[in-house]
Amino acid sequence: MINLVRNEMLKLLRKKRLYVIILIxxxxxxxxxxxxxxxxxxxxxxxxxxxxRTTLQQEITDTQNRLSSxxxxxxxxxxxxxxxxxxxxxxxxxxxxRAPGAPTFMRIFVENSIDLLLPLLVMVIVADxxxxxxxxxxxxxxxxxxxxRWRILLSKYLAMLLSISFIVLSVAVLSxxxxxVVFGYGGWNxxxxxxxxxxxxxxxxxxxxxxxxxxxxLMEFGxxxxxxxxxxxxxxxxxxxxxxxxAVMGIMLASLIAGAILANMVSSWESAKYxxxxxxxxxxxxxxxxxxxxxxxxxxxxxxxxxxGIAGFIVAFVTFSKRDIY
Amino acid sequence: MxxxxxxxxxxxxxxxSIAATVLWLFGLGWTLQDQFSANxxxxxxxxxxxxxxxxxxxxxxxxFALGDSLTRGTGDADGKGxxxxxxxxxxxxxxxxxxxxxxxxxGETSRGLLKQLxxxxxxxxxxxxxxxxxxxxxxxxxQQGAALENLDNNAINGKKQIYISNVxxxxxxxxxxxxxxxxxxxxxxxxxxxxxxxKTTSSIVRNWNFQSAxxxxxxxxxxxxxxxxxxxxxVENYLYTDQFHPNTEGYKLIAxxxxxxxxxxxxxxxx
Numbered sequence: 001m002i003n004l005v006r007n008e009m010l011k012l013l014r015k016k017r018l019y020v021i022i023l024i025x026x027x028x029x030x031x032x033x034x035x036x037x038x039x040x041x042x043x044x045x046x047x048x049x050x051x052x053r054t055t056l057q058q059e060i061t062d063t064q065n066r067l068s069s070x071x072x073x074x075x076x077x078x079x080x081x082x083x084x085x086x087x088x089x090x091x092x093x094x095x096x097x098r099a100p101g102a103p104t105f106m107r108i109f110v111e112n113s114i115d116l117l118l119p120l121l122v123m124v125i126v127a128d129x130x131x132x133x134x135x136x137x138x139x140x141x142x143x144x145x146x147x148x149r150w151r152i153l154l155s156k157y158l159a160m161l162l163s164i165s166f167i168v169l170s171v172a173v174l175s176x177x178x179x180x181v182v183f184g185y186g187g188w189n190x191x192x193x194x195x196x197x198x199x200x201x202x203x204x205x206x207x208x209x210x211x212x213x214x215x216x217x218l219m220e221f222g223x224x225x226x227x228x229x230x231x232x233x234x235x236x237x238x239x240x241x242x243x244x245x246x247a248v249m250g251i252m253l254a255s256l257i258a259g260a261i262l263a264n265m266v267s268s269w270e271s272a273k274y275x276x277x278x279x280x281x282x283x284x285x286x287x288x289x290x291x292x293x294x295x296x297x298x299x300x301x302x303x304x305x306x307x308x309g310i311a312g313f314i315v316a317f318v319t320f321s322k323r324d325i326y
Numbered sequence: 327m328x329x330x331x332x333x334x335x336x337x338x339x340x341x342x343s344i345a346a347t348v349l350w351l352f353g354l355g356w357t358l359q360d361q362f363s364a365n366x367x368x369x370x371x372x373x374x375x376x377x378x379x380x381x382x383x384x385x386x387x388x389x390f391a392l393g394d395s396l397t398r399g400t401g402d403a404d405g406k407g408x409x410x411x412x413x414x415x416x417x418x419x420x421x422x423x424x425x426x427x428x429x430x431x432x433g434e435t436s437r438g439l440l441k442q443l444x445x446x447x448x449x450x451x452x453x454x455x456x457x458x459x460x461x462x463x464x465x466x467x468x469q470q471g472a473a474l475e476n477l478d479n480n481a482i483n484g485k486k487q488i489y490i491s492n493v494x495x496x497x498x499x500x501x502x503x504x505x506x507x508x509x510x511x512x513x514x515x516x517x518x519x520x521x522x523x524x525k526t527t528s529s530i531v532r533n534w535n536f537q538s539a540x541x542x543x544x545x546x547x548x549x550x551x552x553x554x555x556x557x558x559x560x561v562e563n564y565l566y567t568d569q570f571h572p573n574t575e576g577y578k579l580i581a582x583x584x585x586x587x588x589x590x591x592x593x594x595x596x597x
């Protein structure tokens with residue numbers, strides 16, 4: 001088995017996909033770092049060199065002003081309200097949620113890329129894992145060996161798992177390393193609040209507790225990895241079902257983007273919460289953002305994703321073992 | 327040679343990936359543990375540090391603005407409002423750095439402002455201020471920019487009573503927080519002075535202003551700044567298209583008036 005996985009890893013490395021992904025991240029991170037840096041600078045210019053409390057208070061009043069406008073969409077209002085009470089809570093507890101630093105950047109970066117960017121990168125690796133073998137014809141060579149089919153597929157799946165871990169790790173390392181040049185490398189022990197629960201447009205704070213930023217980041221990366229695994233598994237299933245890599249990519253791409261769009265407009269269509277792509281934003285539960293649909297929670301979203309993942313896994317293995325190869 | 331290199335990368339990547347998998351699984355497990363068993367850790371929170379600096383920053387003049395949409399600057403094309411123009415004016419006059427903290431909220435009534443003043447951060451900023459400017463009362467009287475619906479004296483008197491008692495509390499609170507800063511309470515103008523009924527509305531606003539000024543006079547260093555006269559004659563030129571809030575020109579007028587008052591105070595300080 002280990003040799004099979006080794007073999008698959010070798011194939012992956014040969015294709016140089018991992019390098020491409022690392023390059024993409026290495027290119028994007030400086031971009032975001034610069035954007036973040038500009039934002040901070042802009043704020044400094046506008047507000048003078050001020051205490052973060054004053055800045056945060058200013059933001060709170062700005063939000064309050066936006067809320068008092070009557071031409072505001074209900075959903076957006078709910079989102080703002082929750083943000084508002086959260087900021088107020090941070091302020092009351094004397095914690096700056098955005099003290100600049102490489103760890104803070106890392107946190108903001110993964111929170112924003114969990115639902116689209118990272119799944120896309122995973123997709124690039126996984127999409128042709130099986131389908132390229134069938135379209136290239138090498139699948140016959142692979143299956144002529146005296147190894148059970150499911151073991152071959154499992155070795156591919158494990159290779160996928162390893163490369164996903166690798167991608168998530170490179171996101172962590174690169175975003176820390178690159179942004180630290182600008183923001184400095186400190187801030188791991190900064191306290192952050194987690195455990196907010198959202199009910200309607202109220203923010204419940206009874207479970208709120210403080211965690212140090214390093215733990216917070218580790219937790220978020222755990223969730224990111226989970227999401228990537230589910231997206232990876234689904235892509236893997238499609239890769240087994242379809243011969244054409246382009247079709248696999250197309251379907252995954254469409255559903256991921258549909259998820260991003262749906263999350264903004266499904267609040268009244270309740271059963272949409274059973275789609276996997278609406279549930280990808282797991283980090284929002286840790287940081288306490290409004291959910292796209294009423295009644296979603298961390299447990300709910302993780303179970304929905306798990307069901308999709310397990311189903312995909314089963315479909316992939318059953319089809320692969322039963323299918324005629326010619 | 328190349329094959330050896332490949333093999334080497336392969337091993338490294340594999341080992342790193344396996345280590346990463348373990349790490350992420352650990353993170354995931356920790357999330358589950360942390361998020362689903364959070365109940366017991368509630369009480370950790372209240373170790374609040376009282377490190378918040380309330381000292382005034384030397385060398386800079388801090389203007390603390392609070393109140394309603396007028397202070398916020400609704401209707402001004404640049405969004406600065408009179409506080410923005412006031413800062414600009416003062417900057418021309420002095421080398422001191424000027425720091426404007428604007429906490430005004432559109433549609434704020436005297437009751438809302440009183441509530442806002444209970445927030446610790448607002449209180450901290452109030453303590454820091456060298457000058458306090460505020461507008462309040464417009465929404466108490468005019469119902470969020472709608473016309474004076476009810477010209478009935480009793481109804482207006484009722485509103486006024488509530489307003490005055492709130493304003494008293496606001497003044498007291500501000501004075502408690504910051505005994506030194508001069509408070510400039512910018513008064514009301516009559517946005518309806520070119521409409522029918524203007525006689526009645528003007529007299530209501532005048533009366534309202536009078537009562538507010540009376541209240542302000544009961545405290546030290548509170549200046550009730552009149553604006554009624556500024557808008558009396560050419561109200562249409564100084565109002566924004568909503569016919570209620572001032573436009574840029576209107577805000578500049580208010581700013582000028584407040585600025586001229588602040589100048590004197592500073593000279594006193596410097597001498």
